[in-house]
Amino acid sequence: MDFKLFIQKNELFRFCPGCKKNGTLVRVKSKITLINYILGVLSYKEFHCKECKWNGYQFIYKITKNYIRILFNYFYLFIILFIGMIIFSYLLKRFIR
Numbered sequence: 001m002d003f004k005l006f007i008q009k010n011e012l013f014r015f016c017p018g019c020k021k022n023g024t025l026v027r028v029k030s031k032i033t034l035i036n037y038i039l040g041v042l043s044y045k046e047f048h049c050k051e052c053k054w055n056g057y058q059f060i061y062k063i064t065k066n067y068i069r070i071l072f073n074y075f076y077l078f079i080i081l082f083i084g085m086i087i088f089s090y091l092l093k094r095f096i097r
């Protein structure tokens with residue numbers, strides 16, 4: 001089963017919010033500041049546009065196309081765990097007094 005809900009965006013298909021062109025953004029090596037560190041932890045990276053000189057932060061992950069199937073996988077996992085817990089508590093009650 002596949003549980004990856006977020007996948008990393010392809011750099012080539014990332015489009016610039018400034019000039020709406022594909023593949024013009026390059027990742028900037030950001031200076032280590034507290035804000036950059038926090039944004040980095042949240043998977044936001046600093047980008048720079050080669051065409052229009054746009055600068056900014058973008059989220060590097062996107063939700064997968066088949067996210068419904070993956071949500072169902074989580075749902076099945078939850079049900080399996082739930083049934084397992086019921087059986088386990090039943091066995092505990094029955095054999096341990």
Ligand SMILES: [Zn+2]
Nearest residue numbers: 016019049052
């Ligand atoms: Zn641009």
